[in-house]
Amino acid sequence: MARFELNGKEVTVDVPDDTPLLWVLRDELKMTGTKFGCGVAQCGACTVMLDGMTRRSCVTPIGTIDGSSVTTIEGIDGPEAQAVQAAWENLDVPQCGWCQSGQVMSATALLLEIPKPSDEDIDNAMAGNICRCATYVRIRKAIHDAADTLEG
Structure with a gap:
């Protein structure tokens, strides 16, 4: 139990x-x-x-x-999560969507740790998340956009 x-x-x-x-x-x-x-x-x-x-x-x-x-993705909340989810939607990041809950969780965790990540920070944090549709360029852009949104 x-x-x-x-x-x-x-x-x-x-x-x-x-x-x-x-x-x-x-x-x-x-x-x-x-x-x-x-x-x-x-x-x-x-x-x-x-x-x-x-x-x-x-x-x-x-x-x-x-x-x-x-x-889980159903319970993630807070400014970082909201910024990531909004950026994902604004940039049409998902294609098939299968990996996206894991991508969003990892991106949110990154922004909680590093509020203004570099490309290298993003690549390192997201390296364990595979996207079969190869939306990596949009994922990186969405993380940068989310970070910019959080800076106000």
């Missing part, structure tokens, strides 16, 4: 300790915004925030997060 905070609400799940967080989110808690991509932490589609840091939920056993705080 694992107890943790999910998007600001306490939850308890009764699943085997080795069950990946991704499947608990999607199958048990019906939070389907976090996507399955590769299952081996290489693509970033399953990115969530665990205690404020990005984490690949496909390889995070539920037994390791007891007492932690998990934020």
Whole structure:
């Protein structure tokens, strides 16, 4: 049994300790915004925030997060998240959209850590997020636009 905070609400799940967080989110808690991509932490589609840091939920056993705080795409909030989401929409970043929840989570985490990231900062922070549609140029532009918006 694992107890943790999910998007600001306490939850308890009764699943085997080795069950990946991704499947608990999607199958048990019906939070389907976090996507399955590769299952081996290489693509970033399953990115969530665990205690404020990005984490690949496909390889995070539920037994390791007891007492932690998990934020999914459904619960991300705040100025950075809003700026990223607005920039994504304004620049039509997504094509198929499969990777976008993970992209938005990683971009938001970046802006929380580095409010005015360089291209190198963006490339490093987003390197673990793969986009099959190759919208990387728009993703980088959207992150810069979101950072500019936050500066006012």
